[in-house]
Amino acid sequence: MAAILQAKDAEEWTYRGEGAVNLVLAYCGSSPHFVGKVLRIQKVPNDRHECENGHSALNNHESLLWGKFEGIVSAPTKEIVEHVYVQKVMCPLLGSEHVDAGIHVLVSRDFLEAVDNKVLCQRPSWRVDAARVNPLRDSVLLIADHSVFPHGSLKEDFCVSVEIKPKGGFLPTSEFIAEENAVKKRITRFKMHQALKLHQGKISQISQYDPLDLFSGSKDRIQRAFKALCLTPQNNFRIFLNGSIIFGGMGGTADNTSSAVAQSFHDGLKHVILAKDGMHIKCLVDLLTETIFKSGLLNRLLEVQKLDAIDIEGAIHAYYDIISQPCVVCRKIGGKRFSARYSSIHSMPRDDKVKIVRDYLISATAKDLSMMISFKSKINMDEESPHRAVFLEASKQTFCYKASFIDLDMKPLKKMEYYYQLDQQIVNYYVQMLKDRDVLDCDEPTQESLNACTSVKHGGKFFLFQANHNLRNDKLSEELKRKIWISFLFYEERCVNYFSIFQSISD
Ligand SMILES: O=P(O)(O)O[C@@H]1[C@@H](OP(=O)(O)O)[C@H](OP(=O)(O)O)[C@H](O)[C@H](OP(=O)(O)O)[C@H]1OP(=O)(O)O
Numbered sequence: 001m002a003a004i005l006q007a008k009d010a011e012e013w014t015y016r017g018e019g020a021v022n023l024v025l026a027y028c029g030s031s032p033h034f035v036g037k038v039l040r041i042q043k044v045p046n047d048r049h050e051c052e053n054g055h056s057a058l059n060n061h062e063s064l065l066w067g068k069f070e071g072i073v074s075a076p077t078k079e080i081v082e083h084v085y086v087q088k089v090m091c092p093l094l095g096s097e098h099v100d101a102g103i104h105v106l107v108s109r110d111f112l113e114a115v116d117n118k119v120l121c122q123r124p125s126w127r128v129d130a131a132r133v134n135p136l137r138d139s140v141l142l143i144a145d146h147s148v149f150p151h152g153s154l155k156e157d158f159c160v161s162v163e164i165k166p167k168g169g170f171l172p173t174s175e176f177i178a179e180e181n182a183v184k185k186r187i188t189r190f191k192m193h194q195a196l197k198l199h200q201g202k203i204s205q206i207s208q209y210d211p212l213d214l215f216s217g218s219k220d221r222i223q224r225a226f227k228a229l230c231l232t233p234q235n236n237f238r239i240f241l242n243g244s245i246i247f248g249g250m251g252g253t254a255d256n257t258s259s260a261v262a263q264s265f266h267d268g269l270k271h272v273i274l275a276k277d278g279m280h281i282k283c284l285v286d287l288l289t290e291t292i293f294k295s296g297l298l299n300r301l302l303e304v305q306k307l308d309a310i311d312i313e314g315a316i317h318a319y320y321d322i323i324s325q326p327c328v329v330c331r332k333i334g335g336k337r338f339s340a341r342y343s344s345i346h347s348m349p350r351d352d353k354v355k356i357v358r359d360y361l362i363s364a365t366a367k368d369l370s371m372m373i374s375f376k377s378k379i380n381m382d383e384e385s386p387h388r389a390v391f392l393e394a395s396k397q398t399f400c401y402k403a404s405f406i407d408l409d410m411k412p413l414k415k416m417e418y419y420y421q422l423d424q425q426i427v428n429y430y431v432q433m434l435k436d437r438d439v440l441d442c443d444e445p446t447q448e449s450l451n452a453c454t455s456v457k458h459g460g461k462f463f464l465f466q467a468n469h470n471l472r473n474d475k476l477s478e479e480l481k482r483k484i485w486i487s488f489l490f491y492e493e494r495c496v497n498y499f500s501i502f503q504s505i506s507d
């Protein structure tokens with residue numbers, strides 16, 4: 001392995017994907033040190049003039065939070081803090097067999113600049129506008145490539161791997177949630193956030209996915225979750241064949257499933273799943289359902305997410321005490337009634353408050369991580385294979401699988417204020433929509449709306465139903481679009497079989 005990666009080495013790395021913070025490259029060369037690995041490189045926002053080189057570690061308040069984990073506070077750089085956080089905090093919680101913390105590889109500025117140039121045309125333009133590779137980094141992370149199956153299989157075999165970003169899988173029950181925000185206790189944050197994202201133009205379609213289905217432990221509901229992810233993958237679902245993406249959005253979101261994508265998806269799956277034409281997607285959904293159901297992989301993740309025990313509406317009060325600032329939330333809502341409610345938090349021993357905030361941040365990592373599950377037909381594995389197996393009844397095939405968690409980054413303490421503000425923005429918008437809906441329920445669809453979508457009569461009321469249709473491109477009035485979306489969002493009963501729509505597009 002070269003001591004420091006240089007500009008010429010950039011040739012051997014190809015674009016794999018990216019999130020808000022990191023760019024990920026897959027290795028296409030032949031060095032045994034790098035085969036089967038990816039590089040995870042931190043980006044820097046374009047609006048930040050000075051590139052940080054990662055040499056600022058934790059501040060005093062953060063040190064208070066993470067001091068109980070050996071090696072975090074003493075870490076000399078932010079990069080090492082992140083690495084130790086994965087090793088010492090997330091790995092024991094999620095299971096070491098499902099986490100690869102990776103190793104640091106030294107890189108030159110030339111290498112980082114060459115990579116930045118090389119991948120520019122493959123990156124989604126909105127990601128390019130937002131951030132670039134940070135050229136001042138001394139090192140980047142080398143991690144196992146979870147989209148290819150590790151050792152023990154034949155080289156010419158096919159491996160399908162699936163990336164799922166499950167998001168938060170439980171409803172909060174905290175006593176600190178204000179009465180006017182009680183909707184949070186019955187509607188998931190994911191669903192409410194979808195409404196806000198639609199309103200802000202960040203997505204063009206509401207996701208059909210419900211995290212509660214995926215985490216339910218019920219086979220039918222897990223299957224429903226995967227069907228929904230197939231239809232509206234956004235940034236929650238991707239499928240790779242031998243490391244190349246065949247379904248979902250690269251580096252960003254994929255709103256819905258186009259027929260072209262569906263075709264290549266089918267063609268790819270044919271290599272792995274022995275099923276009749278048209279049945280491959282259904283088989284993959286069955287395989288994923290069976291794997292999640294039998295493995296209990298999400299149970300442990302859910303427990304980590306539930307470290308957020310009192311919701312941001314409770315944790316924010318502990319946060320202000322930890323940073324020794326007057327509590328902005330108590331000051332804003334004022335009045336004796338409220339100060340009594342939150343005084344139980346403000347009067348806690350400091351260690352308890354530290355634990356609340358630490359657990360909240362760990363939970364935030366667990367609500368934002370992704371899981372990659374790779375599958376390979378067992379026929380092509382050697383007998384000694386250490387991987388677990390799952391049987392797919394529909395194709396009578398046994399698959400080996402390996403599951404890994406990725407994106408286990410520590411969330412910065414200062415993000416607590418942002419979390420509180422975003423939470424309030426999400427719930428306020430949703431509550432406002434609920435009020436709008438009460439008015440809407442009495443409306444009958446107009447001719448214009450009937451032309452634009454399917455109308456569904458339900459419980460004596462008309463609901464407008466939009467199916468696989470991009471409203472943004474339609475010449476409808478803004479008000480009508482809004483009405484259609486609100487109706488769509490609240491149409492809870494799934495009278496249309498989305499999956500069959502998807503099948504017919506792809507057949
Ligand atoms: O707040 P959320 O739920 O929107 O999550 C953010 C993600 O948005 P999404 O999953 O699309 O809704 C967001 O993902 P995208 O950039 O939208 O792909 C990031 O993962 C962000 O984390 P960080 O700032 O990179 O540490 C995430 O922020 P955290 O809340 O996890 O800090």
Ligand SMILES: Nc1ncnc2c1ncn2[C@@H]1O[C@H](COP(=O)(O)OP(=O)(O)OP(=O)(O)O)[C@@H](O)[C@H]1O
Pocket residue numbers: 016017018019020021022023024038040143144145146147163238368370372406407409
């Ligand atoms: N170890 C890995 N093996 C295979 N693919 C990976 C691996 N790590 C990341 N990827 C791919 O790269 C993409 C971006 O990685 P990652 O989620 O770590 O970025 P991020 O910027 O930290 O994300 P976020 O926006 O959630 O903060 C992932 O969605 C996944 O497709």
Ligand SMILES: [Zn+2]
Pocket residue numbers: 316317327328329330331342346
């Ligand atoms: Zn307070």
